Amino acid sequence: MDRKIATVLIISLITRLIYLFLDKNIWWDAAVYLAMGEHIASLGSLGFWEPIRPLLWPFMLSYAYILNINPLIWGHIWSTIFSLGCIYLTYTIAKKLFNERTALLSSILLSFTWTFFFFNARLYTEIPAVFFALCAYWYFLKEQNFETGIFTALAFLTKFPEGVILIIFMLFSLKSLRKTFWLLFGFTLVVIPYFAFNYFAYGSPVDTLIFAQEFLKYAGIWIFQQPWWWYPVAILKENVLFVFAFAGILFALYKKKYTLVALVIIPLLYFSTMPHKELRFAILFFPFLAILAAYGYQKIFKETTSFIIICLLLFIAGEYVEVQDTNPYFNYFEGKDIDGEILVTHPLSGYYAQENVTLMYYPWFNSSQAEYWVEYIEEKKPAYISLDTCEGGFLCPPEDISCKEKQDQLVNTINTTYSIEWQKLTPHCNYIIYTRTNLTSIKENLTGVI
Numbered sequence: 461m462d463r464k465i466a467t468v469l470i471i472s473l474i475t476r477l478i479y480l481f482l483d484k485n486i487w488w489d490a491a492v493y494l495a496m497g498e499h500i501a502s503l504g505s506l507g508f509w510e511p512i513r514p515l516l517w518p519f520m521l522s523y524a525y526i527l528n529i530n531p532l533i534w535g536h537i538w539s540t541i542f543s544l545g546c547i548y549l550t551y552t553i554a555k556k557l558f559n560e561r562t563a564l565l566s567s568i569l570l571s572f573t574w575t576f577f578f579f580n581a582r583l584y585t586e587i588p589a590v591f592f593a594l595c596a597y598w599y600f601l602k603e604q605n606f607e608t609g610i611f612t613a614l615a616f617l618t619k620f621p622e623g624v625i626l627i628i629f630m631l632f633s634l635k636s637l638r639k640t641f642w643l644l645f646g647f648t649l650v651v652i653p654y655f656a657f658n659y660f661a662y663g664s665p666v667d668t669l670i671f672a673q674e675f676l677k678y679a680g681i682w683i684f685q686q687p688w689w690w691y692p693v694a695i696l697k698e699n700v701l702f703v704f705a706f707a708g709i710l711f712a713l714y715k716k717k718y719t720l721v722a723l724v725i726i727p728l729l730y731f732s733t734m735p736h737k738e739l740r741f742a743i744l745f746f747p748f749l750a751i752l753a754a755y756g757y758q759k760i761f762k763e764t765t766s767f768i769i770i771c772l773l774l775f776i777a778g779e780y781v782e783v784q785d786t787n788p789y790f791n792y793f794e795g796k797d798i799d800g801e802i803l804v805t806h807p808l809s810g811y812y813a814q815e816n817v818t819l820m821y822y823p824w825f826n827s828s829q830a831e832y833w834v835e836y837i838e839e840k841k842p843a844y845i846s847l848d849t850c851e852g853g854f855l856c857p858p859e860d861i862s863c864k865e866k867q868d869q870l871v872n873t874i875n876t877t878y879s880i881e882w883q884k885l886t887p888h889c890n891y892i893i894y895t896r897t898n899l900t901s902i903k904e905n906l907t908g909v910i
Contacts, residue, residue: 461548464560464564465483465551467546467666468546468547468551468564468568470758471571472543472544472547474541476540476543476577476580476581477522477540477614479580479581480536480580480581483841484532486532486583487496487583487584488806488807488808488851489584489585490535490582490584491806491807491808491810492510492807493513493518493521493583493584494531494535494583495507495508495811495817496513496515496518496521496532497518497522497523497524497525497531498525498811498875499518499519499520500519500522501524502525502910505815505827506525507811507814507815508810508818508819511661511668511671512671512675512823513710513839514617514620515617515619515657516588516614516620520538521534521535521583521608521781525758529694532583535583536581536583539580539581539582539587539588542587542591543576543580543587543593544595546570546576546590547570547571547803549565549591550566550567550594550747550750552598553597553747554566554567556601557751557824558602558755558758559758561756561758561764562751564764565757565758565764565767565768565777566747566751566753566755566769569702569750569753569767569770570746570747570750572772572774572775573698573746573750573775574699574779574796575698575739575740576743576746579740579743582740585619586691586741586743587743588618589615589618589744590614590622590703590745590747592618592814593611593622593744594747595611596612597613597719599611600719601795603639603641605638605639605640605642605646606642606645606646607635608629608649609643609644609645609646609648610649612626612629612643612646612647613647613650616647617651620667620669620672620831621727622744624727624730625723625727626647630643631717632718636896642806656759666729668807671823675823679824681735681736683855684738685735686783687735688733689732690732691732691737691739693737694739695749698778699771699774700752700774701753701757701774702749702753704754704756704757704760705724705756706756707756707759707760708751708752708753708754709752709756709875710756711755711756711759712752712755720748720751721752723748724748724752727744727745728742731744754767773856787891789809789846789848789884789891790806791808793809793814793844794812795892798815798843799843800816800817800842800844801817801818801843801844802817802818802842802843802844802846803820803837803842803844803845803846804817804818804819804820804821804846805820805848806819806846806852806853807853809846809848813846816843820853820854821846821852821854823858825852825854825861825867827860827863827865830863830867830869830870831870833867834869837873837874837877841896843895843896844895845858845874845878845891845894845898846892847871847891847893847894848889848890848896849890849891850886850887850888850889850890858862874894878894879895880892880893880896881894881895
C-alpha cells in the first residue's frame with residue numbers, strides 16, 4: 461500500500477472513530493437489523509423479524525450476540541471496515557482505470573462526502589453493499605467472472621437494489637458465453653441458500669422480493685417522495701465537486717470505460733424512477749461517481765491541491781453531530797421482565813424490549829390495519845402497547861381518507877382498555893406506554909377521538 465492512500469485511510473479512520481463517540485443514536489433501520497440479528501442468534505426466542513429485509517447484514521450482526529459482544533460496537537467495527545474498504549477499493553480501481561492522481565482525488569472525495577461519512581455511524585446496509593459491489597467490479601476488471609458473481613450476490617443479499625449491478629455486468633459479458641456462465645454460476649451459488657430459506661419459511665422463493673417492492677410504494681412513501689430529477693440536485697448540494705462527473709462521463713466514454721459509466725447511470729435511473737428518495741441510496745453509486753468526478757477534474761485542471769482543499773472545506777462546513785436522543789420512551793422496556801406481549805409502533809422500542817414483541821407498524825399502517833389492531837387487541841390482550849404518534853409507524857397515508865377516523869377509533873379503544881404507565885407529550889405528537897388494566901370487550905368502544 462503506498463503512502464498516499466495509507467494517509468487517506470488513517471485520517472478517515474480517525475475522523476470516523478471520533479464521530480462514533482459523538483453520535484450514538486440508533487435509527488429506525490438499524491434497530492430492525494440489530495433485532496433481526498438477535499432473532500437469528502437466539503433461534504427466534506429474542507428480537508423480532510421483518511421478512512422483507514435482506515439477510516446478510518443481520519446475519520453478520522448476529523455474531524455479536526453469539527460471541528457476547530456489544531452489538532453496537534460489533535456493528536460499528538464492521539461498518540468502519542467496510543467504509544475504509546470502499547475508500548481503498550475506489551483508489552485501487554481508479555488507479556487501474558486512469559491514474560494515481562485520479563485515484564487519490566476520488567478516494568478523498570468519497571471519504572469526505574458527508575452522507576458517506578455520516579452513514580458509517582448508522583449501521584445501515586448501503587456501505588456494506590457498495591463495498592461488495594466494488595469488490596465485484598474489481599474482479600470484473602480482472603476478468604475473474606466467477607468471483608464477480610460471488611461479490612455481486614453478496615451485494616444483492618446486503619441490499620436488494622444492488623442486484624442491478626448483475627444486469628450491468630451481464631450486459632458487458634454477453635459476447636462471451638464462458639464469462640456469462642461463470643458470472644451467473646458465482647451469483648447463483650451464493651443466492652441459492654437465501655431463496656431456499658424463503659421457500660421453506662414462506663412457501664415461495666421470491667414473494668419477499670416482490671413484497672419488498674410493494675413495501676416501498678406504501679410504507680411512509682409520502683414522507684420521502686420527491687420528483688424524478690431530485691438526485692442530481694441533491695448530490696450537487698451535498699458536494700459541488702461532483703459536478704465534474706459530467707465531464708468525467710464524457711472523458712470516460714472516450715476512453716471506452718463503459719462499465720464504469722453504467723455503474724453510475726443505471727442505478728441513478730433506477731432510483732430516480734422510485735417515488736421514495738433518500739440521499740443515502742446514492743451511496744450505492746457514490747464510489748463510481750467519485751471516480752468520474754475526480755477524472756473529469758483532472759482532465760480539465762491537471763492539479764490536485766485545490767480539489768482536496770475544497771473537498772475538506774465542504775466536509776467541515778457540512779459536518780454536524782446529531783443530538784443524542786435521550787427519550788426514555790424507546791428504552792423503557794430495557795432490562796425489564798415483561799410477562800406478556802408488547803405491541804410497538806417503532807422498532808427501537810422493540811429492539812430494547814428484546815422479547816414478546818409484535819410490530820404494529822409492519823408492513824405499514826393504514827385504515828385496514830387500524831381495524832385489524834382493534835380486533836387483535838380484543839382477542840390477544842397484549843400486556844403493553846408502546847404507542848409513538850411521531851414517526852411513520854403510526855402515521856396515516858394522506859390518500860387514505862378513512863385512516864384518521866380508524867386511527868382515532870383505535871386510540872380510543874386503547875385508552876378505554878388500558879391505563880397509561882408512562883407518557884411524553886409534545887405539541888405535535890405523543891409517546892405513550894400503555895399497560896392493560898382489564899379484559900373488557902372493546903368492540904363497543906369504536907367511537908370518539910383522543
